[in-house]
Amino acid sequence: FSTVANTREVVFPLLKTRSKDRQLRNLKYAFQELVETTEFFVQNSPAQYHDSSCFVPAMGAKTELQFQQSSPTEFVLKVNTSENSDFGWICVKMFEQKQLFEDFVDTTCLTDAVSDHCYSLLPYPGFPASSAKLSNTAQLDGLFRGQPFCMDELRDNGFVVLDNGPKSTTSGHRLLDQYMNEDAKKHSSARTDSVHFLNRDEAKDCGFQEHYETLMGIASYLNDNMDMESSPHAPITPATKDNPLTIPNTIQLAEYAENDFYKPHSDNSLTSEVVSDAQNSDRVRSNFRHYTCILYCNDDWEEEDGGALRLYPNTRNLVHPDDAISDGYDFIDVIPKNGRLIIFDSCNIHSVEKVTHKTKKRRALTLWINRPNNSGVAS
Ligand SMILES: O=C(O)CCC(=O)C(=O)O
């Protein structure tokens, strides 16, 4: 798509058909159906209706759309807005109904506009950490008190492993497994596990309420208990009152079966953009994630079963995750034992080594704690 003054457009190549006339007529009907079935769009006036034009009330009456033939081989969606994000939203709405158009035009150009739009949106900043309505603060206190220097460890080393988190049972694991279907499978070259985002009710239904609340409670605990003075060795700046940690409302359930893996990556990578502020030579971060918290739920997992979490503690400034391996950075292997909880700096590179056991499932519940203020994300 291109920008011409205040008109932005998406050009749809017409698919080759025998009946051009019918194709063009059907495209106009498709657009009318889009306008009629999506409240986001409203027809301009009955008189103009046959022009396939409409407006978008949510964006002010001035944002007008036209959908028309622009050449013998192309149809074009024209949007007269100066706002890139308005244009992006319109493409998203059209994408949601793209089956209306698919038989007549190639909609790939829409996919590009939608993904550009999604990447341009700021990540969601999360809810206040104190909004976690906990029924088990005692449990959380116990978790951290069992390891008196865990806050210092987290601050100074960028990770801490706690072994007294809630444990789960085989019958509970079976309930979690119900969420793993073909849709949950990650068909990606970077990772092959299956994932589902569990909300509070789902966690409760499976008997994982304590797991959910423990994970959700960590951010509030860190806000209250972490030493606000930054240590000279600290790889991470701790949260402060001005830059508190926040939480989402779901936790990721991920399952790895035999041969599943997750290649080295950062949960909050550096983008190729460089911060313009001369005082800060860091590049722009891709999201608000500050700490990754993972709680493992596995029946007797052993080292020889594979599936270790391999964490490279001093790699938060690497742009290319594979450099952690090729440049020989130090790493630790964390065996995903039942009830084990790891908290680490989300910027550090880590991987899940290939699961080698033939039948065991490797389950992990992950919560990403955000720090939206002063995060390094470009605004
Ligand atoms: O399950 C793990 O140990 C790590 C998973 C992970 O890196 C992720 O989901 O981003």
Ligand SMILES: [Fe+2]
């Ligand atoms: Fe990760």
